[in-house]
Amino acid sequence: MSGTAAEGPRNLAGFTKADYEGGKTTLCPGCGHNAITGGIIQAAFEAGLEPHRVAKLSGIGCSSKTPAYFLGHAHGCNAVHGRMPSVATGVHLANRELLLIGVSGDGDTASIGLGQFCHLVRRNVPVVYIIENNGVYGLTKGQFSATADVGSTMKNGRPNALMPIDCCAIAIELGCGFVARSFSGDQKQLRPLLKAAFAHRGTAVLDVVSPCVTFADHEGSTKSYAAVKQSDTPLHEIDFVPYFEDIHVDYAPGTTREVELPDGSHIVLKKLAEDYDPTSRARALMTLEEARTERRLVTGLLYVEPEKPAFDRDLGLVDTPLARLPLEQVRPPRRVLEEIMEGFRTGRGQVAAEGGG
């Protein structure tokens, strides 16, 4: 099935993990984004995605470079800054058989691309939309982005005075059917969330806090490794994503779990499955608000609504991807043109309208 003779076990679709890898990363060593790339590779392998059925999309920024580093056997489209959602929408319209994985950053999503992000969510275009969120513009060397927390400081000590934009809260507010937050250093939580997002039919927003080791991993940055680890309050037992039990999970309900983080430290996550209902928008928004006031980071699946109709269903599209329709299906027959021409000869085909402006 795959074009490479890679070593290692094969998944249900017949691919090895190497089939999900891409080019060598050019990001800084230790960048949180590389960990997310690794998570995507592993999750795609475990989920048994067929690489050729995936299209990768991104905007501009450090995060948006990463689709070149995973799923090298899938087409990729690196768009312009902040406009990945519109390109993704077009790709979906042309070929709804493709699973779209979009990677964006906090600048790309919450600043220049906020409008397109909101409208993508509003239309519920099926895209796994991963925000690699570090609160900083890495590629232009350390300016604040719109997700930087109040009081967080730049490397030169200058503090941020503005309220951050919470992409998860916005997505929930706009009716997104899948909203999750995670941390790049928490692979065990990230992977099942990614697999669940792959299975979701509609926009799936994953805001992954991903420390910038160069411009925001200093004391004073609220998105440094140390700061995030201190404030991380997971919503769920890791590896548990409700409503997606068909995806491989090996969890035992009703337990607590000690989690080992990459640096060897441990955190204990509470199992919240019984007291956290991810199907309530109000509850999800309240949880985010409570966490904000307590200056904590909640992670996990915040909100899910699997049955929400996706954009292609709203449009009533035929099953065959529009890109593959043959000419005879998209060029009406001669008699249709004749009928229309007759309308413009008699005037019945054209009814006057007043101009606007």
Added chain:
Amino acid sequence: MNPGVNDFSIQVATVNGSGSQTSNTVLLRAIFQMGVPVSGKNLFPSNIAGLPTWFTIRVSRHGWVARAARTDVMVVMNPETAEADVAGVGPGGVIVLNDQIQVPPIPDDRVVYAVPMRALIEPITHDVRLRRLVVNMIYVGVLAELLGIAEGEIERALDAQLGHKPKALALNHQAVRAGWEWARDHLDKRDPFRVERMSLTEGKILIDGNNAAALGAMFGGVTVVTWYPITPSSSLIEALIGHLERYRRRPDGRANYAVVQAEDEIAAIGMALGAGWAGARSMTSTSGPGISLMAEFAGYGYYAEIPAVVWDIQRVGPSTGLPTRTSQGDLAFVHQLSHGDTRHPVLLPSSVEECYDFAMRAFDLAERLQTPVFVLSDLDLGMNNWMSDPFPYPERPWDRGKVLTEAELAKLATFERYRDVDGDGIPYRTLPGVRDPKGAYFTRGSGHDEAARYTESPEVYARVMDRLARKFETARALVPAPLVEDDDQAEVGLITFGSNHWALLESRDQLQTEGVRTGYLLLRALPFTEHLGRFLARYRRIYVVEQNRDGQMAALVRLESPADAARVGSIRCYTGLPVDPRHITDEVLREERAAGAGAARPAPPIREGVVR
């Protein structure tokens, strides 16, 4: 025929939002049905209701359809503009005046027909709102009687417009009848203007360019349409939605097309490019500020080599400009839309039939050249009604360009997205979803090599840009060639493009009767083709006629052929109104005199009319 028969223009001055469009369309259609060539131009404000609007109808037995600045029959329905409207009528002209409107004394050499509009409308309906709309049908009836427009033709035209609304039809018919009967019983005809039956419109259609473009898009097989509402381009997409809903849904109601109203023009072109990248025939349409917003994505489409069709229905800029007035001011900007070295193919339809034809050809070109293709129409062409022969059914299959199928890909040892295999600058592409892993590639607007890999190599960057330039050379042979009419005895060559064509035809006729013979070249696309060089070499003095302040096309012509540049003059019109042929004629005569051209030898007109 007597002067005044089938050769005059009517101007109706009303208030925007008063329903006068239906009345004016009925008048236009009725004259058209009598076999007499006619054109209508709506000069409307950027407003929904309450501001002045004018509609001009030109009746021409010669088939001239350009805007004539002169008004022979003025219908005065708007008190706000009445004084100026009346003053715009010259000696011998006719004024049909709503008698409720106060105007200063009118000289005796104008013919005034004062009509008691209010007295006539009051018995027809008690509904004040309806009265305001239906009163416009009174002047239709009055003009029909005065000009000899057959009542049966008015009824047919009215039925075509309102037949789907029986109540409205009956009410409007009553109003027409009231005006007609009142005029018959009370008016003493004192002017020479009349409509007499001819047979010059038989089999022809009346259609606006935006509707024609919409039809071309549908028959060209468009599948993804993305847009953001803006005048004067909205009616293109709205017409397209109407046609698609009716003719491109399956019996089960499912659509083999998608139309998305985007959040702005940036998203509209982004979606179109995304769809084009994934293999759909995609288009967007915009105007004015919308095309400015698309600049970044246009450069992305050029450099990443993604097909899409972008219509620009030009209006007056810069900035918001005059949103409801016509212009050709986007030409140079659109041709090079983007930062960095960029040149886009631009199609320049001059007629409604070319709007239809170029809508199809633009898709073929975009997919053949793997690049955004722009189609520049304008408000006059797009939103006004033009006579045309019915459009021919497309006989050619479509051209999807160099897209590798699974089988073709399987035969290749390697695939590189941006390798110029054929030497024409156009590489091969694969579509996402292709199973063979070697077909996958990563598209980017940043520096890339032949294999689509990121690079900042100076040599590779220059090589890719040179190939794109080569691709643009290939485009010269693929775009629509100009229309050329040479005149062996002429020293003057006229060049224009787009909707100016119709004014140029008439102006050439006027110039010839004044002793200036002309050759003519109608440009239909950028890049220029070989025809331009031959034309420039052939004539001693060239004038490029266009609707913008800076002579943008003239500048492009001079750049294309620097050796001829000194002989290339520029005639411009940038008032926002469609060009009056007389303006072009006067400008050419003035330039010719200044150039010390030989004594004028008046010659017979080129032709009696342009109805072919």
